[in-house]
Amino acid sequence: MIQLTILGCHSATPRVNAHPTSQYLEINNNHFLVDCGEGTQRQMRKYKVGFSKINHIFISHLHGDHFYGLVGLLSTYGILSREKEMHIFGPKGIKKATLQMLKISESHAKFNMVFHELSSKESELIYEDDKVTVQTIPLTHRVYTNGYLFTEKPKPRKLNMLNISGYAEIDRADYLNIKAGRDVTLSSGEVIPNTLLTIDPTKPLSYAFCSDTSYKPNIIPIIKNVDLLYHEATFLNDRQDLAKKTKHSTAIEAAKIAKEANVGQLIIGHYSGRYPDTSLFKKEAETVFKNVSLAKPGAVFKIN
Known part of the structure; x- marks a missing residue:
């Protein structure tokens, strides 16, 4: 079973009704936090995400709207007297940035933090247990960025x-x-x-998270046939020039990736604040790929 809860899905800065990227993923009884934009822990409380269930955090890149909530969250875990170690996956530099802030603020976070710093530009297996595997999806953005592919292991017959x-x-x-x-x-x-x-057992389920990236068709073999794909769509096609300049994607480009990869369902998000009506993203993407959903805080997507 896959259950994805959107905690935040907007680009750039937090606003009254726009929260930066963060997701809570349940897959085959594993509980993962994917990106941790500013205000993530508030959204976790609002949507009743169990703090204690999370032992692995995956950060796509070191832009503020994707990881500025991490230090605050780890600090809160310290206040809650967490003892179990936390594994944090992210680009090289995330360990120094996080520990320096916690040290300067004299945080209560005394539990063990295990950092898995990433630097490879090729897809690699970064996590595996008896139920799930996680591999990177190399993306192209203004800084080193990865998406993540979460896949259930085959079940017994x-x-x-x-x-x-x-x-x-x-x-x-x-x-x-x-x-x-x-x-x-x-x-x-x-x-x-x-x-x-x-x-025959049921088919293993999979979820691909594609964070900030320019249009990158060479990720298609990695995410081929996934059941659920989140792909950023910061702009509509009217600002394709700006998407190219800032190394983001348009709704149509996200839909092209979904279609070519033959995914089951596409979720788009990371909307630019210049668009007050996010329904336009869905309409535009549906001209290419039919099964499109809009990310919005509190939205839950389930696949059984």
């Missing part, structure tokens, strides 16, 4: 109990091996193929 019941020799003790894909050999020497004893 499901037992076909109707077929299994036809073989008296198969015991419950055999079930784990069967679910792992092994055939069963009966005492007669007959081999029962695993495909007769199991059912």
Whole structure:
């Protein structure tokens, strides 16, 4: 299961009703924070995100609207007497910037912080446990930037109990091996193929987060066939010149990426404040790709 909660989705500076980028991702019982713009912890409280569930934070790049909330959040964890270590993934320099601020402010954050600084321009696996993998999506922005691809690991095969019941020799003790894909050999020497004893598991789900970036078609092989894609769309097509200059994307460009990558659903966000009506982003993107949703604070996207 994937459940994505948008905490903030606007560009540049915070405003009364516009919050910088931050997302809370639940995937296969893992809980991740993705980017941490200013005011993230306030949004976490507003939308009832469990602080204690988060042990991994992924920062795309070191522009303020994507990581200025990090020091405040870590400081709050200190006030809450957190003891469990926190893993923080982000560009080289994030450790120095974060620890220096915490030191100068004499923060209460005494728990262990493990920084995983990134510098590769190639996609790489940066996190893996028994349920999920995370790899980088190299992007092109004014500073070193990565998106992140979160993918469920394949689940065990499901037992076909109707077929299994036809073989008296198969015991419950055999079930784990069967679910792992092994055939069963009966005492007669007959081999029962695993495909007769199991059912294919559900397809592993995936979510791709593409933060600030200019139009970059070479990310398509990395995010091919993902179930859910968030792709920044700072501008409409009327300001493609400004998008190119600032190394951002337009709604149409985000939709082109989604279409070529054959994604299940596209979410667009990071809107420029020059557009009071964000529905225009959806209309423009839908001229290229049909399954488009707008990011907005508090929005929840679920895939089962």
